[in-house]
Amino acid sequence: MASVRPNPLERSTNLAFPKRLASLDGWRAICILMVLVEHSRHTFDFPRKLDFLVAWTVDANLGVRFFFVISGFLITYLMLQEHTSTGTLSLRKFYARRALRILPVYCAYLVVALGLQIFTVVHRPMATWIANLTFTTNFARDPNGPLTKFFTMHLWSIAIEEQFYLFWPVVLVAAGLQNTRRLLRILIIPVVATPVFKLILYTHYAILFPPPLDVFFREFSSFFYFDALAVGCLSAILFARYTGTLRAMLSNRGSAIAALSLLFILVPHILSRLSIVNVLTFVTGNSFQAIGFALLLLQSVYFPQFFTPLNWSLTRQIGVLSYSIYIWHMLFCEKPRTFGLSNVWFMSFYYWILPALAISALSFYFLERPFMALRAKLRPNPHQRPTKV
Numbered sequence: 001m002a003s004v005r006p007n008p009l010e011r012s013t014n015l016a017f018p019k020r021l022a023s024l025d026g027w028r029a030i031c032i033l034m035v036l037v038e039h040s041r042h043t044f045d046f047p048r049k050l051d052f053l054v055a056w057t058v059d060a061n062l063g064v065r066f067f068f069v070i071s072g073f074l075i076t077y078l079m080l081q082e083h084t085s086t087g088t089l090s091l092r093k094f095y096a097r098r099a100l101r102i103l104p105v106y107c108a109y110l111v112v113a114l115g116l117q118i119f120t121v122v123h124r125p126m127a128t129w130i131a132n133l134t135f136t137t138n139f140a141r142d143p144n145g146p147l148t149k150f151f152t153m154h155l156w157s158i159a160i161e162e163q164f165y166l167f168w169p170v171v172l173v174a175a176g177l178q179n180t181r182r183l184l185r186i187l188i189i190p191v192v193a194t195p196v197f198k199l200i201l202y203t204h205y206a207i208l209f210p211p212p213l214d215v216f217f218r219e220f221s222s223f224f225y226f227d228a229l230a231v232g233c234l235s236a237i238l239f240a241r242y243t244g245t246l247r248a249m250l251s252n253r254g255s256a257i258a259a260l261s262l263l264f265i266l267v268p269h270i271l272s273r274l275s276i277v278n279v280l281t282f283v284t285g286n287s288f289q290a291i292g293f294a295l296l297l298l299q300s301v302y303f304p305q306f307f308t309p310l311n312w313s314l315t316r317q318i319g320v321l322s323y324s325i326y327i328w329h330m331l332f333c334e335k336p337r338t339f340g341l342s343n344v345w346f347m348s349f350y351y352w353i354l355p356a357l358a359i360s361a362l363s364f365y366f367l368e369r370p371f372m373a374l375r376a377k378l379r380p381n382p383h384q385r386p387t388k389v
Helices: 024-042 048-057 060-086 091-119 126-133 155-175 180-202 211-217 226-241 243-252 254-274 278-302 313-320 322-328 353-377
Strands: none
Touching: 024 048, 024 060, 024 278, 024 313, 024 322, 024 353, 060 155, 060 226, 060 278, 091 126, 091 155, 091 322, 091 353, 155 180, 155 226, 180 211, 180 226, 180 278, 226 243, 226 278, 243 254, 243 278, 254 278, 313 322, 322 353
């Protein structure tokens, strides 16, 4: 990357917040494509000869964890932006914006799921519905096995995000948004704690905990994923408060950092596929991948000219639709017999993607977009002068 003259090294306090950050929608597109490709393996008529190729080239769980990094980065950035613009952070407006972002599509999906339960052979126990409605899907189980199964399996990731954002804004306010070092120290806690929780699970020491605590050591426990969200939040604070230093470092050592980032992402992926040094890949691999992706994310925001495909119009449009795609796609990549159907074409490989994208587009334009105007009214003007400090 071409070098740029570094800005002063002191922390930025008067920030110029761009209206839209480059490359984020492009990364969302990459994430959702990883999810779609791997979930294609579960569709009717998927060619088994492609199993090996898909397993080695994509990872839906990795795509979700990258979503977490993006989410942590963007939401923390917007909260810092609000504080800089207004001198305060309104928790009431934050949670209202969050509800307007998540609930319309999420609730519509649950209404459709309820209709499927009423009119098809699908049956999910009451525990499933309670978990889905309370954003605790990732912690619950049903009598027949993991709760996160069939066409509600993917809601575990929405639950983890909502659990994190239940307390993160409160922590920001309580710690003091101006106290950058304190915030960074707080965010190190989940980054360090996540491998500890995974080590406890890997070494089977989880059995030493009382039965009510085993909920923290299940496959989709929040405590196995909070590191990705925390890495995104930490990146946003560095981006906002040390932007000159960070930009200079990512530019002057751009190639080396990009190579290191790819190593952080690819090495754990390859080792896990080869089942080599499992303890290291299971315990620390996800954290390294989150850090590697965060570095690439920051580079792509500062220097989008080196990440041109992420900013193509088509790529950005897929990213814009990614939330709706993520919510609705499971209806079509599920086995038809789940709903008492024969092998219908619109749920078979690769045709299933057509109705999935069609309903996602309808969801975006008729559910998501109408609520964007309401969310915009709850967002401060980033260019207004602070009312207080």
